[in-house]
Amino acid sequence: MKKALLVLSVLILGVLAACSSNSSEDGDNATIKYAYWDKNQEQMLKDLVEEFNKEYPDIKVNLELTPYDQYFTKLDAAATGDGLPDVFWMNGPNFVKYASNNMIEPIDERIKEDSVDLAPYPEGLLGLYQYDGKSYALPKDYDTIGLWYNKALFDEADLEYPNDTWTWDDLLEAAKALTDEEKGVHGIAAYIQDAQASYYNTILANDGFIISEDKKESGFDDPKTIEGLQLYHDLIHVHGVSPTHAQMETTTATSMFESGKVAMMFQASYMIPQFKSNEYTLENVDVTVLPIMNKRSNVIHGLGNVIASNSDNKDAAWKFVKFLSSEKAATMQAEAGIIPAYEGTQKAWVEATPEFNLQAFLDMAEVSEPYPVSKDTSKWATIIQDNIAKAWTGQLTVEEASEIINEEMERILANE
Template sequence: MKKYLLFISLIVMVMLAACSSDEEGASGDEETTIKYAYWDKNQEDMLKDLVEEFNKDNPTIEITLELTPYDQYFTKLDAAASGGGLPDVFWMNGPNFVKYASNDMLESIDESISEDDLDTSPYPDGLLGLYQYEDKTYALPKDYDTIGLWYNKELFDEAGLDYPDESWDWEDLVSAAESLTNPEDETYGIAAFIQDSQATYFNTILAADGYIISKDKTQSGFDDPNTIEGIQKYHDLIHKHEVSPTHVQMETTNATSMFESGKVAMMFQASYMIPQFKANEYTNENVDVAVLPTIKKRSNVIHGLGNVIASNSENKDGAWEFVKFLSSEKAATIQAEAGIIPAYEGTQQSWVEATPNFNLQAFLDMAEVSEPYPVSKDTSKWATIIQDNLAKAWAGQLTVEEASEIINKEMEEILASE
């Protein structure tokens, strides 16, 4: 009898084990929770749609969204990093990337890309390069911003001028700005503002074949004659050609406000201004955008967000699956329909078609001639030096050459200490 009961018990145990195995097979891998941090509440609904789409093929990976406003975002991340508690996946931008990568806070994804034979060719080279450090890749691009030449069609029509196009060089821009400037009614051909380096003088530096920081992030480019030339040409719009409001005027009333009120005919500005120009009744009806003019070449800064994985994440496999999806063609299409330029080539048409009154193709064309946003470990330190000294040049307190010499010296000292 005892032998019989033992035999029955063994059979029951085997059956229970089999049932357990069947249940695990039906549900896939064990449940995994991925914390995903971001800072833009305007993208929250879109991110929820992405999570829902991701879970169709990955039902056992739960994604927890963590929103933190941008002005608190990196402070919170820094605190989490010191305590070993970074989110599994989180948004990263160019100015902060090197600090995190160089301090081993981020997981390199090169091996995962190789193992999955993932094609990275659909992403702009300049954007991929933004999230590479010491020959390692740490992020797949999510979206991007490029720079265009916004112009007022009404003012061009009144002056009898052709609109800017891909044939324009710097001389064409200056000539048109001179025709569009009318001191009597304080209307200017262009606004040579410097409050946003990404949208303004960084691009004239690159178009003049200069550079802001060397590719190995060890040298300043502000002793390069081409860099100085690119800054000088932009500076001359105020101090030589007198086709732009002065620096003081643009500190009192910002250049964008002047453009939105029809007092400025042209301005360099990024694709991230599209929602604002769409919302403004005057600009929505009267402005458009073209590619930037050439100096020695056509170029511009590209910047965009990347999705990174924390090096101390306990769920790296699940995190990689999510990161891979977030930069996939399917996810890019969802972003495009939500009004965000996706990084994945070939999915931007929905974004272009969403605003037919603006030539948004110009921003996609500028992505083809883009260079990564300049960064190092302590970007903010030398970026402040650049801004402060160029402001003095714009105000007439220094020449461009003098400002560049100071910037180069102090920037080199910071880079040497990194």
């Protein structure tokens, strides 16, 4: 009898062990790390984890905050030692390096198996996190670019506010009318300190490109790229409607805009909190879509949630990533003041700041193109910036700067 009970006990333990093993394979009873860099989102992320645990109570998520200036240094070191967090934030400039070195997990099969609908996400944002024909992230949020303008200055000049019918010629005409040398007011700021928010957009809207889709060719030998740069450059050097590069190095274009010395500027949605907290801009400015050139276009950038390729908890990590990009999670982000990537959930975000026409940034997402990246983005991005600055100060023509950029960029891309 005792022998029979012993055999039965062993069988029961075996069944329980098998159940436990299967549960682990399904992603249950797991602990995963989730790395991020923005402390301002900490409470929102805690709320997301709490909501996730309502469906998956046996998956514990440990949040791991690292300031941005240390974030990728820490990740690089962790990758070398096979110690990456299970799930972590990824951005465009660093994505290809991680994907090409097999540090993050492709997710196409999981998307297919779980029938994840990608239609609600901006196409440009999905494209940002694709490499060698594979997808590596589900989008979290995004930034697009709009035309910010000073309503008070437009009113003083008796001009109609910018709208979605504006062309580049309309923008130039208004900038000329708004420029008042005696008052030190400029119609627009053709700054270059933030490529994503400035000249990248005139290149794209002019049908040029920064880097080819296959990441192998520079676009700076394309006449349309050069022309898109030239039009932006000429706002300073031909039309005199923008502060000079030297002036904007001393006092930023944003500071001039916030003090009523610049009437218009291209700027990203990530500036909303700053313009909302500034008493002058909160009362006097608004935003609309960028003007049409050969087309209306702009750079889209946003964060993606990725899974470490060496994670021991990939099933649990996938469940969490899938939740983070769900409609529910997107709605929670919107309510926290972040543009969610999931179409149809941004209403709360728009309504949170009725002082500005935030719908413009959602409209720009529909005509967006991915932030230009490759394996070594920082190397050629620095070359672009350095030579554009020389063109803006008059040391080089736009054509000369573009020729140098193209040659150096092609050399870098050939060695990636």
